[in-house]
Amino acid sequence: SQQGEEDPQALSIQEGENATMNCSYKTSINNLQWYRQNSGRGLVHLILIRSNEREKHSGRLRVTLDTSKKSSSLLITASRAADTASYFCATDGYGNNRLAFGKGNQVVVIP
Amino acid sequence: DAGVTQSPTHLIKTRGQQVTLRCSPKSGHDTVSWYQQALGQGPQFIFQYYEEEERQRGNFPDRFSGHQFPNYSSELNVNALLLGDSALYLCASSLSMDYEQYFGPGTRLTVT
Numbered sequence: 560s561q562q563g564e565e566d567p568q569a570l571s572i573q574e575g576e577n578a579t580m581n582c583s584y585k586t587s588i589n590n591l592q593w594y595r596q597n598s599g600r601g602l603v604h605l606i607l608i609r610s611n612e613r614e615k616h617s618g619r620l621r622v623t624l625d626t627s628k629k630s631s632s633l634l635i636t637a638s639r640a641a642d643t644a645s646y647f648c649a650t651d652g653y654g655n656n657r658l659a660f661g662k663g664n665q666v667v668v669i670p
Numbered sequence: 671d672a673g674v675t676q677s678p679t680h681l682i683k684t685r686g687q688q689v690t691l692r693c694s695p696k697s698g699h700d701t702v703s704w705y706q707q708a709l710g711q712g713p714q715f716i717f718q719y720y721e722e723e724e725r726q727r728g729n730f731p732d733r734f735s736g737h738q739f740p741n742y743s744s745e746l747n748v749n750a751l752l753l754g755d756s757a758l759y760l761c762a763s764s765l766s767m768d769y770e771q772y773f774g775p776g777t778r779l780t781v782t
Contacts, residue, residue, distance in 0.1 A: 589769070592769070592770070599709075599758060600775050601776050602762075604773075647712050649713075655726070656768065657703065658705075660705075660712030661712050
């Protein structure tokens with residue numbers, strides 16, 4: 560099954576700076592999604608990028624997808640304290656919407 | 671419009687006991703998926719229910735079972751609890767095979 564795996568780094572940045580995190584996966588995918596999780600609670604869907612897309616924007620979020628390298632990046636611009644959270648990428652396969660998550664990236668935005 | 675709801679919020683059980691967790695999907699959604707998230711890890715897919723049947727299953731033992739009711743709500747049952755079953759259990763709902771899933775707040779299960 561597909562497996563999204565983030566670079567296992569914790570980011571600590573100042574408010575207003577940009578935050579970038581990466582994700583790699585092992586097999587062909589249909590879609591790649593990014594989720595945010597605050598304090599070990601439920602996951603909030605941020606953005607979905609399809610395998611035939613290369614870049615997608617949503618507000619302060621920018622996601623890229625490189626299927627040749629089996630990797631994706633999530634950029635959060637002009638970070639805010641409220642962006643402090645764990646961020647997960649998740650992949651799914653064709654005809655199969657079960658999600659395979661990576662371990663997540665912890666982001667701390669210092670006011 | 672209510673989102674995905676889960677109950678209870680927290681639960682403490684003893685090894686060997688059985689537990690039932692509940693999930694109500696987002697209005698209009700007919701598919702419920704369950705995930706287990708151990709501390710410091712990403713969620714792991716347990717199984718998915720659609721039209722009251724288990725449609726997909728992850729790599730979890732038979733101690734994990736589920737049910738979906740005609741109103742699309744779902745239960746996750748875990749028998750013979752082990753210490754390693756301590757985790758956050760997340761329910762997600764979607765419309766059939768739609769890829770965007772909406773997650774509930776989770777149930778924190780602690781097994782002592």
